[in-house]
Amino acid sequence: MIVVGVDGSPVAKEALRYALHEASIRGTRVRAVHAWSPTVALPASGVGLVAPIDIGPMQTAAEILLRDTVEAVAGEKASGIERVLVEGPAGDAIVDNSRDAEMIVVGRRGLGTVRSIVLGSVSTHVIQHARCPVLVIPTPHD
Numbered sequence: 638m639i640v641v642g643v644d645g646s647p648v649a650k651e652a653l654r655y656a657l658h659e660a661s662i663r664g665t666r667v668r669a670v671h672a673w674s675p676t677v678a679l680p681a682s683g684v685g686l687v688a689p690i691d692i693g694p695m696q697t698a699a700e701i702l703l704r705d706t707v708e709a710v711a712g713e714k715a716s717g718i719e720r721v722l723v724e725g726p727a728g729d730a731i732v733d734n735s736r737d738a739e740m741i742v743v744g745r746r747g748l749g750t751v752r753s754i755v756l757g758s759v760s761t762h763v764i765q766h767a768r769c770p771v772l773v774i775p776t777p778h779d
Contacts, residue, residue: 638665638666638667638668638735638737638738638739639656639659639660639663639665639666639667639668639738639739639740639741639742640656640667640668640670640731640734640735640738640740640741640742641653641655641656641667641668641669641670641741641742641743642670642671642672642727642730642731642741642742642743642744642759642763643669643670643671643702643703643706643707644671644702644727644744645702645705645706646744646746647777648744648745648746648774648775648776648777649706649743649744650706650709650710651744651774651777652742652743652744652772652774653667653669653706653707653710653711653742654710655742655772655774656669656740656742657710657711657714657718659740659742663739665739666717666718666719667717667718667719668718668719668720668721668734668735668738669703669706669707669718669719669720669721670721670723670730670731670734671699671702671703671706671720671721671722671723671730672722672723672724672725672726672727672729672730672731673695673696673698673699673722673723673724674724674725674726675690675692675695675724696722696724699722700722703720703722704720707720721734726762727759727762728758728759728761728762728763728766729762731743731759731763732762732763732766732767735767735768735769736768738769739769739770740769740770740771740772741763741767741769741770741771741772742771742772742774743759743760743763743771743772743773743774744760744773744774744776745760745773745774745775745776746776760773
């Protein structure tokens with residue numbers, strides 16, 4: 638199993654492409670993991686009260702993002718990719734879903750020219766907690 642973090646970004650799409658290529662070489666499967674969290678801005682309905690929010694639309698948007706990203710990158714091979722949607726932090730979701738993995742592939746977000754040498758928080762978390770090799774795909778540069 639090769640686990641790949643998917644968030645819809647160009648570098649995550651490249652990570653998925655690499656995971657598919659590596660899986661074809663190794664004769665194994667791919668598990669695409671997408672983590673989402675409810676928005677932190679909650680409407681207040683009174684002093685000290687917070688109105689409940691419907692997280693259904695946020696979860697649906699996350700499902701669509703995962704589906705569309707996998708289909709856009711994998712094409713005809715999309716049906717063979719296991720898709721996992723997790724509510725929670727991305728780093729934890731990827732590590733938790735890699736217990737049976739032989740490799741994890743994640744993308745690194747670009748943070749500008751000075752800060753680009755620093756890994757993103759998700760890739761750093763995965764590197765620090767993974768129990769298998771981790772490949773970090775660099776941010777594409779134009």
